[in-house]
Amino acid sequence: MCGIIGYIGNRQATPLLVGGLRKLEYRGYDSAGVSVLDPGNGATSRVVRCRGKLANLEEKLNKEPAPGTVGIGHTRWATHGRPSDENSHPHKVGAISIIHNGIIENHLALRAELHAAGAKFSSETDTEIFAHLVDQQLTAGAENLTVAVRRALQKVRGSYAFVVMSDKEPGTLVAAKNSSPLVVGLGEGENFVASDVTAILSETRKVIFIDEGEIVTVTRDGVAITDFEGKPRHREPKIITWSAVQAEKGGFKHFMLKEIHEQPRAVADTLTGRIDLEGDDVRLDGVELDVKSIKRIVFIACGTSYHASLVGEFLVESLARIPVEVDLASEFRYRDPIVGPGDLVIAISQSGETLDTMEAIREAKKKGATVLAISNVVESSIPRLADHSFYTHAGPEIGVASTKAFTTQLVAISLLAIYLGRRNGALSRERARTLLGELVQLPNKMRDVVDMSAHLQVLARRYGHADGFLFLGRGAQYPIALEGALKLKEISYIHAEGYAAGEMKHGPIALIDEHLPVVVLVPKGPSYDKTVSNLAEVRARQGKVLAIATRGDNEIGSHADDVVLVPDTAVELQPILTVLPLQMLSYYVADLKGTDVDQPRNLAKSVTVE
């Protein structure tokens, strides 16, 4: 999500840090900062940081220069704590400066512990906690910064990449990785550390990628890697041959493909800290809803977020037994909606800026409803307008066609449905336990599916020449059929329709002939037999069927021309797996056609017009 860079050498650090951060700007951020120290001059680091773009930081640095040859820099994309000067990184505690990507899962417990021990906090972030932990270890006698970081890490749960610098040990940067990316760049008498190769590519192409569970100590002249127990690890450097643009995409051809592959991690980050496996319950980051007073839920959204809302209808009705309506924000706002006290309006928007959704919220609030926003961008306009907000942690999505924002929305809605069901008594503890257990396993199962890209590439070649596609599904798979069709038309410009499988006989069946590929979502579940019948109706008319089914389904092969099998999970969570092959199919069809996948014609990522 955020951007990290560190430098240690003989050159002035600040311009290198700011230059590196500039290369990471495309990832999206809302504040930036550096901490720089001059080892020969008292070695007191100077932290300069502020909300907003890098230009603001540069302006501040012009007024308050930060000279020195050792430093760390960061662009922050807010997760814990709003975007503000105080919450910007680096955070400084005593002699320790720190930058961090990711989320410390047990930050509340650690904060309370540190507070009881007398620590004073100057930000709302989870990051500052780690600075206190390292400082605490040094005070307790850790012999050097690396040892202090190693000991402090033992207390931390979550996904992270940290870089730590100490005024007392000015010749060292210490970095650690668990889940968030980290790379060391090797120079002559100077070294770099960064979250992405892009940040350092103009300075060096010789890099070492840091693995999970490793700590790296970086000095001017060398790099030492250990595991979290202190056991040395050795790795040969690699020479990067990617161009700068390729590097931004992490070696993937398009941002969309990169983002498809990022989904297991995005979902893991969205789950982090929110599942209480002992209590069979969900924590919504401090959101407390008076669930028993909710008479009805109304979802409002646009585009892909609208499809997530349709899955939400299925989830909330089945797990919390609360009546649900779903509306397109652009329709809701103009039809004098019947909405008011007793209604919980859930507005879903990855960008948090879609004007139609914003106006629909205003309308709902005016009429007395309570509004909860689900967004991917902290402190964007929609969460600020809502009464409550809950965030997905997908990280910035660059590709216009939404992928990881969608699957993380589905995860957020699943958590919300469990939260509601547990509080109004509709969902048994046992069922909640099963669902939470399945949610925890999702990232691995998603990885399994995104690893099938070679198969989807073959299918794209087989079907990609068609003039039109039909996508069919029932229950929670119906919105996935809509989303599959939307994805395909957005990026490949092939006409596609999503339909409820049971409704096919009332119209779209007229389209079926040997030229029409029909993608049928048919995972194991209550609608399986009925959907198989619809699939037979397609084949009886020579339609070509590509079935998305559940691994272990030995029958489906005899009903379809091609099959993609995804791992089994709870029916309510199946959409999070079945949508993945549809995203990949769309991507590979579009890539074959050579369209502008990341910026399709006529589309915008954030639509702030009516």
Ligand code: G6P
């Ligand atoms: C645009 C984007 C879509 C997105 C829709 C709603 O049309 O191209 O990908 O689904 O806006 O955006 P939101 O940010 O509110 O989820």
